[in-house]
Amino acid sequence: MGKRFHYFLLYTLSVSFLFGFILLEKENIKKDQNQKVDQCFVCHKEIDNLPKDFSENDVHKHANLSCSSCHGGDPNSDDQEISMSPSKGFIGIPKRKDIPKFCGKCHSNINIMRVYQPRIPTDQVEQYYTSVHGKKLLAGDTNVAECSSCHTAHSILPAKDPRSSVYALNVPNTCNKCHGNSSLMKNYKIPVNQLEEYSKSVHGIALLKNKDISAPACNDCHGNHGATPPGLKSISHVCGTCHVTNMEYFNATRMAKAFEEQDFHGCEQCHGNHGVQKPNDEMINVGKESKCIDCHADGDAGYIVSKKIYSSLIHLKNKYNEANAKYLEVRQKGMNDIEIGFQLQDAKQALILSRTLIHTFDTTKVGAKAKEGIDISNKASLLAQKEIDEYYTRRNGFAIATLAFLVFIIALYFKIKDKEKNKTTSNS
Amino acid sequence: MVKKFGSKLIDWIDERYNLTPVRNLLLHKKVPEHRHSVWYYMGGVTLFLFLVQLFTGILLLLYYRPGEDSAYESVRFIVTEVKFGWLIRNVHSWASSLLVFFAFVHMFSVFFSKAYKKPRELTWVTGFIILVFTLAFGFSGYLLPWNELAFFATKVGTDIVGVLPIIGEPLKILLRGGEDVTGATLSRFFGIHVAILPAIFTVFLVLHLLFIQQQGMHEPEHFKNLPEEKKKYIPFFPDFALKDLLLWVIVFNILIFLALYSPWELGNKAEAFASAPAGIKPEWYFMFMFQSLKLLPAHILFIEGELLGVLFFGVAGFVWMLVPYIKVKHRPNWKIQPLTLVGILVVLFIVIMTIVGYLL
Numbered sequence: 001m002g003k004r005f006h007y008f009l010l011y012t013l014s015v016s017f018l019f020g021f022i023l024l025e026k027e028n029i030k031k032d033q034n035q036k037v038d039q040c041f042v043c044h045k046e047i048d049n050l051p052k053d054f055s056e057n058d059v060h061k062h063a064n065l066s067c068s069s070c071h072g073g074d075p076n077s078d079d080q081e082i083s084m085s086p087s088k089g090f091i092g093i094p095k096r097k098d099i100p101k102f103c104g105k106c107h108s109n110i111n112i113m114r115v116y117q118p119r120i121p122t123d124q125v126e127q128y129y130t131s132v133h134g135k136k137l138l139a140g141d142t143n144v145a146e147c148s149s150c151h152t153a154h155s156i157l158p159a160k161d162p163r164s165s166v167y168a169l170n171v172p173n174t175c176n177k178c179h180g181n182s183s184l185m186k187n188y189k190i191p192v193n194q195l196e197e198y199s200k201s202v203h204g205i206a207l208l209k210n211k212d213i214s215a216p217a218c219n220d221c222h223g224n225h226g227a228t229p230p231g232l233k234s235i236s237h238v239c240g241t242c243h244v245t246n247m248e249y250f251n252a253t254r255m256a257k258a259f260e261e262q263d264f265h266g267c268e269q270c271h272g273n274h275g276v277q278k279p280n281d282e283m284i285n286v287g288k289e290s291k292c293i294d295c296h297a298d299g300d301a302g303y304i305v306s307k308k309i310y311s312s313l314i315h316l317k318n319k320y321n322e323a324n325a326k327y328l329e330v331r332q333k334g335m336n337d338i339e340i341g342f343q344l345q346d347a348k349q350a351l352i353l354s355r356t357l358i359h360t361f362d363t364t365k366v367g368a369k370a371k372e373g374i375d376i377s378n379k380a381s382l383l384a385q386k387e388i389d390e391y392y393t394r395r396n397g398f399a400i401a402t403l404a405f406l407v408f409i410i411a412l413y414f415k416i417k418d419k420e421k422n423k424t425t426s427n428s
Numbered sequence: 429m430v431k432k433f434g435s436k437l438i439d440w441i442d443e444r445y446n447l448t449p450v451r452n453l454l455l456h457k458k459v460p461e462h463r464h465s466v467w468y469y470m471g472g473v474t475l476f477l478f479l480v481q482l483f484t485g486i487l488l489l490l491y492y493r494p495g496e497d498s499a500y501e502s503v504r505f506i507v508t509e510v511k512f513g514w515l516i517r518n519v520h521s522w523a524s525s526l527l528v529f530f531a532f533v534h535m536f537s538v539f540f541s542k543a544y545k546k547p548r549e550l551t552w553v554t555g556f557i558i559l560v561f562t563l564a565f566g567f568s569g570y571l572l573p574w575n576e577l578a579f580f581a582t583k584v585g586t587d588i589v590g591v592l593p594i595i596g597e598p599l600k601i602l603l604r605g606g607e608d609v610t611g612a613t614l615s616r617f618f619g620i621h622v623a624i625l626p627a628i629f630t631v632f633l634v635l636h637l638l639f640i641q642q643q644g645m646h647e648p649e650h651f652k653n654l655p656e657e658k659k660k661y662i663p664f665f666p667d668f669a670l671k672d673l674l675l676w677v678i679v680f681n682i683l684i685f686l687a688l689y690s691p692w693e694l695g696n697k698a699e700a701f702a703s704a705p706a707g708i709k710p711e712w713y714f715m716f717m718f719q720s721l722k723l724l725p726a727h728i729l730f731i732e733g734e735l736l737g738v739l740f741f742g743v744a745g746f747v748w749m750l751v752p753y754i755k756v757k758h759r760p761n762w763k764i765q766p767l768t769l770v771g772i773l774v775v776l777f778i779v780i781m782t783i784v785g786y787l788l
Contacts, residue, residue: 405680416671
């Protein structure tokens with residue numbers, strides 16, 4: 001029995017060992033097939049000659065592409081003569097002017113690209129050549145930006161990756177590498193303070209300070225690959241992609257036509273470009289901060305319109321603030337604020353719409369919307385006042401009730417004392 | 429004029445229903461007067477607060493609508509739109525706390541003055557049952573506004589029931605009306621709060637009061653031992669009743685002060701899929717039990733810590749109810765008698781655990 005058991009154990013162990021070995025081998029073969037040794041990488045790493053900006057996280061490296069996928073050559077040979085031989089298609093470092101086409105070999109080929117990202121666009125190179133960067137590069141100016149200027153050459157990451165040079169938060173600094181370089185920009189007579197201005201703007205604060213990636217970076221107005229300085233039509237069009245109603249109102253006015261004739265830049269004329277600030281009601285007034293008086297003089301129709309619009313807006317703003325202050329008091333007193341809150345939301349909405357309607361330059365329209373807001377604010381104020389009054393009524397009521405209780409308590413006390421006194425006298 | 433009408437009315441009833449027993453009780457009932465007389469008023473205040481609860485509860489019932497979609501909204505309507513609704517709701521919430529507080533004070537005063545001894549054993553037992561039902565009132569009423577805090581507190585509370593062996597899980601499902609706290613739980617708690625509990629509660633309350641009227645007020649040992657001529661009594665009516673009334677008025681004034689200056693927050697509506705808000709705490713009168721269960725280790729020997737805790741409180745409560753039947757030898761050498769010592773330890777335990785619960 002014992003011998004038999006030993007044989008059985010030996011047999012089982014040998015079979016398990018054999019199977020284990022076969023499985024391990026299979027696994028190793030599989031691994032080898034997946035990761036063929038890239039001789040370019042091995043050698044260049046060995047002699048410490050990898051590109052300066054090389055990153056292990058590069059999107060191409062992650063997709064298992066070899067150096068030779070872009071630079072050509074044979075990645076299977078460890079012999080430099082063979083692997084870097086022009087007969088093997090070796091290109092080496094491409095010339096700057098050739099870079100767009102160099103990247104476009106794959107990025108403009110939908111059949112190649114859909115393997116990696118089925119919905120990726122493949123018109124980047126085409127678009128690039130419509131941009132000032134692309135046009136100048138074609139004309140032989142090698143100082144302009146090509147693909148690697150923005151995306152880097154060997155540490156390319158998807159635009160959604162926060163580490164990427166083209167991630168929304170990083171775009172302003174990426175553009176500024178060239179556009180903030182005065183010696184580079186001197187030749188093009190372009191100012192270099194765009195980033196400085198942008199950082200202080202409402203968009204810049206939202207993006208760079210508050211990390212709100214829905215706020216526009218440079219590329220959201222100027223385009224990505226098809227970068228082009230905006231002309232009169234396009235700039236108002238660009239702002240209008242987000243500020244739709246404002247643009248619609250403005251385009252329907254006589255002012256839009258006049259602007260075009262005078263070669264004024266739509267939105268930019270009043271709001272500025274890179275340094276665009278949060279709009280302020282004073283901009284429509286006729287005071288120091290007014291934008292209207294840049295063109296209109298005291299007494300002319302535009303001057304009167306701006307005065308009227310400003311007056312409607314301020315009236316609504318004051319009424320809203322008054323109601324809001326009361327609302328806060330109601331909340332602080334712990335009274336019922338639900339309905340007042342809803343009404344204030346409506347009033348605020350009317351204020352926002354009135355401000356948007358400024359772009360119609362129509363006093364009747366702004367006035368009507370402002371009146372709507374004023375009426376709602378007045379109602380909210382009344383309601384809030386009622387709650388505040390109720391707060392004091394309750395306290396006064398409590399004081400009166402306590403007084404009545406106190407009188408009753410004193411009366412009871414004396415009654416009890418009186419009874420006790422009577423009892424002692426009757427006992428004695 | 430009013431007096432004349434009143435006596436006429438009493439005569440009319442007397443002629444038909446013979447009011448002699450009531451008259452005798454009122455005229456002959458007397459209350460001993462000694463240095464611990466103040467505790468005699470605690471039961472009265474508790475009764476008064478119960479009446480306040482009954483009255484305000486009925487008023488709330490006029491507007492309250494149970495249901496997942498209406499409970500929270502109706503309570504919000506009561507405190508915002510209904511005339512004096514805010515007052516009634518806040519008085520109801522505050523009175524529940526005061527009621528439990530005075531019930532505890534009443535119980536411990538009876539315990540320490542040994543008023544539960546023969547022949548008042550059943551008065552104690554019914555009183556204890558009333559206290560348990562008062563706590564059940566508090567627990568079931570807490571969920572009715574259907575706000576976040578109540579929702580999660582009920583979840584935790586009913587989870588504790590679930591740890592009991594064998595009957596725990598079915599009991600939990602019975603209480604919740606399903607696996608989870610849902611609208612079904614709300615309907616059931618509403619039914620328990622406004623129908624089942626009041627019905628049972630009234631029976632025990634009536635018994636409790638009948639026993640007291642039948643046996644009269646308890647006289648503590650030091651009073652009993654006084655010579656007859658030194659024993660002082662005051663008639664229940666009107667002397668004691670007037671003092672009772674005086675205290676009730678003061679308590680009522682405090683109650684509306686609390687309702688006005690420290691209103692109960694309604695908070696956010698219960699949302700089953702929302703994450704539990706920070707700082708879920710039961711009502712203060714459950715805190716000592718909740719905190720004890722929290723402090724227990726996960727396992728004590730082979731039994732789950734929480735289960736052991738629940739069983740301990742169950743058994744301890746049962747033993748406490750049967751205190752009148754427990755015979756403990758009188759120890760003349762002891763400064764504090766064993767049962768009194770146990771009582772002091774129980775009070776200390778409740779107070780310390782409640783404070784710890786709020787501090788931790």
